[in-house]
Amino acid sequence: xxxxxxxxxxxxxxxxxxxxxxxxxxxxxxxxxxxxxxxxxxxxxxxxxxxxxxxxxxxxxxxxxxxxxxxxxxxxxxxxxxxxxxxxxxxxxxxxxxxxxxxxxxxxxxxxxxxxxxxxxxxxxxxxxxxxxxxxxxxxxxxxxxxxxxxxxxxxxxxxxxxxxxxxxxxxxxxxxxxxxxxxxxxxxxxxxxxxxxxxxxxxxxxxxxxxxxxxxxxxxxxxxxxxxxxxxxxxxxxxxxxxxxxxxxxxxxxxxxxxxxxxxxxxxxxxxxxxxxxxxxxxxxxxxxxxxxxxxxxxxxxxxxxxxxxxxxxxxxxxxxxxxxxxxxxxxxxxxxxxxxxxxxxxxxxxxxxxxxxxxxxxxxxxxxxxxxxxxxxxxxxxxxxxxxxxxxxxxxxxxxxxxxxxxxxxxxxxx
Amino acid sequence: xxxxxxxxxxxxxxxxxxxxxxxxxxxxxxxxxxxxxxxxxxxxxxxxxxxxxxxxxxxxxxxxxxxxxxxxxxxxxxxxxxxxxxxxxxxxxxxxxxxxxxxxxxxxxxxxxxxxxxxxxxxxxxxxxxxxxxxxxxxxxxxxxxxxxxxxxxxxxxxxxxxxxxxxxxxxxxxxxxxxxxxxxxxxxxxxxxxxxxxxxxxxxxxxxxxxxxxxxxxxxxxxxxxxxxxxxxxxxxxxxxxxxxxxxxxxxxxxxxxxxxxxxxxxxxxxxxxxxxxxxxxxxxxxxxxxxxxxxxxxxxxxxxxxxxxxxxxxxxxxxxxxxxxxxxxxxxxxxxxxxxxxxxxxxxxxxxxxxxxxxxxxxxxxxxxxxxxxxxxxxxxxxxxxxxxxxxxxxxxxxxxxxxxxxxxxxxxxx
Numbered sequence: 001x002x003x004x005x006x007x008x009x010x011x012x013x014x015x016x017x018x019x020x021x022x023x024x025x026x027x028x029x030x031x032x033x034x035x036x037x038x039x040x041x042x043x044x045x046x047x048x049x050x051x052x053x054x055x056x057x058x059x060x061x062x063x064x065x066x067x068x069x070x071x072x073x074x075x076x077x078x079x080x081x082x083x084x085x086x087x088x089x090x091x092x093x094x095x096x097x098x099x100x101x102x103x104x105x106x107x108x109x110x111x112x113x114x115x116x117x118x119x120x121x122x123x124x125x126x127x128x129x130x131x132x133x134x135x136x137x138x139x140x141x142x143x144x145x146x147x148x149x150x151x152x153x154x155x156x157x158x159x160x161x162x163x164x165x166x167x168x169x170x171x172x173x174x175x176x177x178x179x180x181x182x183x184x185x186x187x188x189x190x191x192x193x194x195x196x197x198x199x200x201x202x203x204x205x206x207x208x209x210x211x212x213x214x215x216x217x218x219x220x221x222x223x224x225x226x227x228x229x230x231x232x233x234x235x236x237x238x239x240x241x242x243x244x245x246x247x248x249x250x251x252x253x254x255x256x257x258x259x260x261x262x263x264x265x266x267x268x269x270x271x272x273x274x275x276x277x278x279x280x281x282x283x284x285x286x287x288x289x290x291x292x293x294x295x296x297x298x299x300x301x302x303x304x305x306x307x308x309x310x311x312x313x314x315x316x317x318x319x320x321x322x323x324x325x326x327x328x329x330x331x332x333x334x335x336x337x338x339x340x341x342x343x344x345x346x347x348x349x350x351x352x353x354x355x356x357x358x359x360x361x362x363x364x365x366x367x368x369x370x371x372x373x374x375x376x377x378x379x380x381x382x383x384x385x386x387x388x389x390x391x392x393x394x395x396x397x398x399x400x401x402x403x404x405x406x407x408x409x410x411x412x413x414x415x416x417x
Numbered sequence: 418x419x420x421x422x423x424x425x426x427x428x429x430x431x432x433x434x435x436x437x438x439x440x441x442x443x444x445x446x447x448x449x450x451x452x453x454x455x456x457x458x459x460x461x462x463x464x465x466x467x468x469x470x471x472x473x474x475x476x477x478x479x480x481x482x483x484x485x486x487x488x489x490x491x492x493x494x495x496x497x498x499x500x501x502x503x504x505x506x507x508x509x510x511x512x513x514x515x516x517x518x519x520x521x522x523x524x525x526x527x528x529x530x531x532x533x534x535x536x537x538x539x540x541x542x543x544x545x546x547x548x549x550x551x552x553x554x555x556x557x558x559x560x561x562x563x564x565x566x567x568x569x570x571x572x573x574x575x576x577x578x579x580x581x582x583x584x585x586x587x588x589x590x591x592x593x594x595x596x597x598x599x600x601x602x603x604x605x606x607x608x609x610x611x612x613x614x615x616x617x618x619x620x621x622x623x624x625x626x627x628x629x630x631x632x633x634x635x636x637x638x639x640x641x642x643x644x645x646x647x648x649x650x651x652x653x654x655x656x657x658x659x660x661x662x663x664x665x666x667x668x669x670x671x672x673x674x675x676x677x678x679x680x681x682x683x684x685x686x687x688x689x690x691x692x693x694x695x696x697x698x699x700x701x702x703x704x705x706x707x708x709x710x711x712x713x714x715x716x717x718x719x720x721x722x723x724x725x726x727x728x729x730x731x732x733x734x735x736x737x738x739x740x741x742x743x744x745x746x747x748x749x750x751x752x753x754x755x756x757x758x759x760x761x762x763x764x765x766x767x768x769x770x771x772x773x774x775x776x777x778x779x780x781x782x783x784x785x786x787x788x789x790x791x792x793x794x795x796x797x798x799x800x801x802x803x804x805x806x807x808x809x810x811x812x813x814x815x816x817x818x819x820x821x822x823x824x825x826x827x828x829x830x831x832x833x834x
Contacts, residue, residue: 195645195647195648196644196647196648196649197649197650197653198648198650201653215647217693225799226801226802227613227798227799227800228775228800228801229680229682229684229705229707229774230612230613230630230707230773230774231611231614231615231773231774231775231798231800232613232614232680233613233614233615233680234672234673234677234680236614236618236798239669241683241684242665242666242669242683244662245661245663245665245666245669246662248658248659248662249659249662249666252651252659252662255651260651263646263647263649263650263651264651265646265694266697267646267658267691267692267693267694267695267696267697268691269688269691271686274684275685276634276685276703277682277684277705278684278801279682280683280684286693288693288694290646290647356648357645357646357647357648357649358645358647358648359647381644381648381653382642382644383644383645383648384695385643
C-alpha cells in the first residue's frame with residue numbers, strides 16, 4: 001500500500017485514551033496523575049503493556065523515561081522519535097502530554113498492523129515528570145536525557161513530603177538501568193495540545209510552531225515604609241503596594257507599546273507585612289516576558305526599567321530589579337516543520353504557523369537534534385484544568401499528521417546512503 | 418502648694434522608662450514585649466512594685482488588667498483613671514503604650530511625694546494585650562472591662578502555639594480574681610504617642626484628639642481565569658491581578674476625589690495560584706477607610722463600588738465586594754478635651770486639635786465613660802518599629818498635661834456635692 005494512505009485508527013486511539021484517563025480520573029472529568037505517584041505507575045504500566053503487544057523493545061532509563069522501539073531496516077542510522085509525558089498537574093486535564101504519548105504509540109500500532117518497516121528505527125517515548133509540580137524543575141527527564149540537567153541533581157529534587165525524585169522512581173519501580181543519555185536522532189516530533197486559544201479562534205485544525213518564544217524572567221522588589229494606616233496621611237505615605245500596582249499596569253501595557261505579539265505577565269506577588277491596617281512596606285513580584293522576537297522582549301524590559309525607576313521615585317520607594325533568566329527564542333528545525341506542513345496539506349487539514357508560548361520536552365530535545373511540534377486546538381485555550389478539552393476529530397487529525405511526518409523522516413536515508 | 422504648679426519629675430520618669438525598656442530590649446534599640454510572655458510579666462511586676470512603693474492599692478482582674486488605686490477624699494464618687502498598655506508588637510518601639518502607663522504612675526507619684534489628696538479616687542491602669550498580635554483581637558482586655566467583649570471569648574483566643582489567652586494569663590501568674598467589669602468613671606485619660614507624622618511636621622508639642630475616626634473595612638474578591646502565561650495572548654486574558662492593580666490605584670486616589678482629610682488603604686492582598694507562569698485567577702484584597710466624616714467615608718465607598726464594577730467588566734472578571742465592618746467615628750468627651758486644652762495652654766505647650774486615626778484602649782472606655790486622649794509627636798511618624806521615638810521633652814510635656822488634666826477631673830465634685 002501507499003504509505004501516504006495510512007491513517008491511524010480513531011476508535012482504537014480513543015479507547016486507549018479513555019482507558020488511560022481512567023487512571024487518576026477526577027470527579028470533574030479531568031485527571032490527577034502527578035509524576036511518580038501510583039497513578040503515574042499505572043499509566044506507565046499500561047503504556048509498556050501496549051508497546052509490548054506490538055512487539056516493541058521497551059527500555060527504561062535511569063530517569064524512568066520509557067522508550068518503545070520499533071526497529072527499522074537500518075538500525076545503525078540516527079532514529080526518529082516522538083514523545084511527550086503521561087504525568088499531569090494536580091486535578092488537570094485529559095489531553096496535556098497524554099495525547100502526544102498515545103499518538104506516538106498509535107503511529108507504531110498503525111505501522112505494526114500494516115506490517116510496514118521503515119528505513120530508520122522509530123521510538124515512542126514517555127518522558128518522566130514533565131510538569132515538575134511535585135519535583136521541580138519542569139521537563140527534568142528530557143533535560144537529563146539531552147545532557148542539560150545533571151542526573152544527580154535531578155535525583156536529589158525533593159517533594160513537599162521529603163521524598164526525593166530518586167526514591168520516588170524506586171518506589172514505583174521505574175528507576176531503569178539504561179543510561180539517561182541521548183543517542184543520535186534524525187528527527188524528534190512532539191504532538192501536543194496548543195494550551196492557548198489561537199487555533200480554536202481561527203478555526204484551524206493544525207498549528208505548526210515555528211519554534212519556542214524567548215522567555216525572560218525578572219524579579220522586582222519594592223521597599224516603602226510600613227506605617228500605621230490610621231494616623232498616616234495619604235500625602236506622606238511610601239506605599240510599596242500602590243507602587244507595585246502602577247508597575248503591574250505598566251507590564252500589562254508594554255506589549256502594545258513595543259508593537260504587540262508578545263506577552264508580559266505578573267504572576268506572583270508577595271506583600272509584607274500583608275496586614276489590613278499596616279501600609280505595605282515591601283512587595284516582591286515576578287515578571288514573565290515571552291516573544292518570538294528577542295529584541296522586542298529586551299526593548300520591553302528597557303522600557304519597564306525606566307518606568308519602574310520613575311514610579312519608585314514618585315512613590316518615595318526604592319526598587320530593585322533582578323534579571324532572573326533570559327532564554328533566547330528557539331526555532332524548530334525548518335525541514336521537520338516543512339514535513340508537518342506538507343503532511344497537514346496532503347491530509348487536507350487547515351493549518352497555520354504559530355509559536356509555542358510554553359516550553360515542552362521538545363525544548364530540550366531541540367538543543368541536541370532536529371525537532372518540531374504539532375499543535376491541535378484547545379477549547380477556550382484552557383489547560384491544566386479539568387475542563388481542558390480538544391475535539392476528538394482534531395485529536396485524530398494531529399495523530400495522522402504525526403504519522404505522516406514521522407514516516408517522511410523515517411524513510412529519509414539519502415543523506416546517509 | 419498650688420496644684421497648678423505641680424510638675425512630674427522628669428529624671429525619675431526617665432529612669433523608670435529606661436528601666437522598664439530593659440525588659441525585652443532589642444539590639445536595634447526597641448523592645449520585644451509581646452502580651453503575656455515572660456517579658457510582659459517582668460514589666461508588670463515592676464509596675465506593681467512601683468505602685469506599692471507609693472502605697473497604692475493594687476488589684477488584678479480576671480483579664481490581668483492591673484489597677485493602681487490612690488484613694489481620694491470621696492471614694493464613693495466615680496473615679497478618674499488613666500491607663501495604657503505595657504505589651505508591645507514584636508520588635509517594636511519603647512513608647513507605644515509604655516509611655517502612657519508610666520505617665521499615669523508618675524502622676525500618682527507626684528501626688529504622693531507632694532502629699533496631695535484629690536477629691537476623687539485616681540487609678541493608674543495597665544490594660545492586658547492591647548496589641549492583639551499574639552492573641553487577637555486588639556484591645557481585648559479594655560474591651561472585656563467595658564463589657565464589649567465576652568470574658569469567655571477572650572479566654573479562648575489562641576496563639577500560634579495553641580496556648581489560649583487564659584492559659585497564658587495563668588502561666589505568668591496574672592489571672593486575677595477581681596471581676597473584669599467596669600465601675601463608674603468620672604473621667605478616663607489616655608496618654609499616647611501620635612504614631613503619625615502630623616505633630617512633628619507642624620512643630621506642635623501636644624495633640625488633642627477630638628475623637629477617633631470612623632473605620633470601614635471591606636473585602637474584595639476578583640475572579641478571572643488562570644490560563645498559561647505563554648500561549649495566552651494579552652487581548653483574551655482575564656487577569657485578576659491586573660484588575661486588582663487598577664482597583665488599588667482607585668483606592669489610593671479616592672481621598673482626593675471626596676475632598677481629602679481621609680485615608681484609604683489596601684494593606685493585604687492574596688493572589689492565586691500565585692505562580693510565575695500562570696495568569697492570576699483569583700485575587701482577594703482588603704480596604705481600610707478612615708475619616709472623621711462618616712458620610713465622606715461612605716461616599717468614597719460608593720465611588721469605589723462603581724469603579725470596581727466598571728474595572729471588572731473591562732477586564733472580563735467578576736468582583737465580589739463585602740462590607741466587613743463599618744464603625745462610626747467616636748468623639749471624645751468635650752469637657753475632658755477642654756481640660757486637656759486648658760492644661761496645655763496653662764503649661765505653655767503648643768497644641769492643636771487632631772483626630773486619632775488608630776484605635777486605643779480609650780476607644781472601648783469611651784463607650785462607657787467620659788474619655789479623652791493626649792498625643793505627643795512621633796519622630797517621622799514611625800511606630801511599631803524599633804526606631805519609634807519621641808523627644809524626652811515632649812514625653813515630659815505630655816505627662817504634665819496628663820497630671821493637670823487628671824487633677825481637674827479629680828477635683829470636680831460640684832456635680833455631686
